[in-house]
Amino acid sequence: MSLRSVECQLRHMGTTRPTPPPSVECPNECGAKFEKRFLEGHVTEDCTKRMVQCEFCDTCVFYKDEIAHMNACKRFPVPCPNGCKLTDIPRGEVKEHIENDCPKAKIPCPFSVMGCDYKCERQRMQKHISDEPTEHLSLVDSLSVCVQKVHDLEKLYGSQLVWKIDKYSERFQEAKTGKKITIFSPPFLTSRHGYKMAVSLCLNGDGKAKGHFVSVFICICRGEYDALLPWPFSHRCTFTLIDQCQDPSARRNISYTIKPNACKDNKPFLGRPVGERNASFGTQKSVPLNVMKTLDYIRDDTMFLKVHVDYDNMILL
Ligand SMILES: [Zn+2]
Ligand SMILES: [Zn+2]
Ligand SMILES: [Zn+2]
Ligand SMILES: [Zn+2]
Ligand SMILES: [Zn+2]
CATH class of the missing domain: 2.60.210.10 (Apoptosis, Tumor Necrosis Factor Receptor Associated Protein 2; Chain A)
Structure with a gap:
């Protein structure tokens, strides 16, 4: 604001009340009212009802729900609960990772249906199978x-x-x-x-x-x-x-x-x-x-x- 316009405003004070600029309501119906010139800034940066896109699953959610979404998003990357080296498994695939791939998941010996009770981490199972060939062979033999x-x-x-x-x-x-x-x-x-x-x-x-x-x-x-x-x-x-x-x-x-x-x-x-x-x-x-x-x-x-x-x-x- 230039000095001249400040002077101008001061001179008018007390004589005429400045008319308040017309206010508008947020088009997203968040309840906020503001001068029209703030509209764009509000809807792109402040409005709690503006939409944001989840960077993991591309779903659009209200800004106010973003945190709740991140805590439930099926694509949000999480570390393996067994502590294997994977740290970015999409949340929805953790179960499958543990059931089928996780080297640290504890699994029963694949010969369990034939009587072997051994359980160990998946990464050690191949060793168990090759270390105990005679035991497994006899289990298979009976069939x-x-x-x-x-x-x-x-x-x-x-x-x-x-x-x-x-x-x-x-x-x-x-x-x-x-x-x-x-x-x-x-x-x-x-x-x-x-x-x-x-x-x-x-x-x-x-x-x-x-x-x-x-x-x-x-x-x-x-x-x-x-x-x-x-x-x-x-x-x-x-x-x-x-x-x-x-x-x-x-x-x-x-x-x-x-x-x-x-x-x-x-x-x-x-x-x-x-x-x-x-x-x-x-x-x-x-x-x-x-x-x-x-x-x-x-x-x-x-x-x-x-x-x-x-x-x-x-x-x-
Ligand atoms: Zn709003
Ligand atoms: Zn998401
Ligand atoms: Zn794992
Ligand atoms: Zn076994
Ligand atoms: Zn026969």
């Missing part, structure tokens, strides 16, 4: 008894299906996202003139096993020799996940056997197929997903599942 028994017969007739599943990580992702939950094997014959069957797998689990176990199912397809075969189907089916360890004597295959129960209710599964194929039977809980990540069950993004149908009492045509 493989039936396979051992039929081994000689297998030499005679050959294994019926060794299903090679390539592009494992892609197929697993498709199962996880729900894009393609189930994959099917090519059909195979249980013997030269035997039952025609097909295997299906849910790599990320089916139903209650989702996210925890691989689910394995088998179904009987309509085959050329059905007229000559005994019905209902009554043979045990053994699925073996093959450990692709380069030293065959060190392999720790995991087997799971299903014994069909030929009762009347199971006719849609075990009876002679009337349609193209019967309903599938099997198990939701075969190999735990965390076991899949160990040893060489997946190698070069490929897994092998051997399917063996028991020869006990089978009529070989």
Whole structure:
């Protein structure tokens, strides 16, 4: 303000009251009133109801709610609660980090379903598995008894299906996202003139096993020799996940056997197929997903599942 205008104002004081400049209300309805010339400054810098954008999740929130938002924002970076080296995990991904990745998370031995009670930090688990190979081998062995028994017969007739599943990580992702939950094997014959069957797998689990176990199912397809075969189907089916360890004597295959129960209710599964194929039977809980990540069950993004149908009492045509 120049000296002249100050003089001017002083001279007028007492004679005329200066009219107050017209005031406006905040367009954001925060309740503030001010001279119009302050409007822009108010709405961009002071107004408690102005919008600000969260730099982490891009959501727009009222300025007054910004702190509350930061305390709840799912993208806000937080340090790992287990104290691993990650310090900027989006808040909403902490749970997944602990469940799947955190090297300091305490996890049960992947062979726990087979009786190993050991628990330790994830980063030490691989060492535990390689330090105790005989213990784990014996745990796996107890599941493989039936396979051992039929081994000689297998030499005679050959294994019926060794299903090679390539592009494992892609197929697993498709199962996880729900894009393609189930994959099917090519059909195979249980013997030269035997039952025609097909295997299906849910790599990320089916139903209650989702996210925890691989689910394995088998179904009987309509085959050329059905007229000559005994019905209902009554043979045990053994699925073996093959450990692709380069030293065959060190392999720790995991087997799971299903014994069909030929009762009347199971006719849609075990009876002679009337349609193209019967309903599938099997198990939701075969190999735990965390076991899949160990040893060489997946190698070069490929897994092998051997399917063996028991020869006990089978009529070989
Ligand atoms: Zn305002
Ligand atoms: Zn946010
Ligand atoms: Zn962590
Ligand atoms: Zn263990
Ligand atoms: Zn057997």
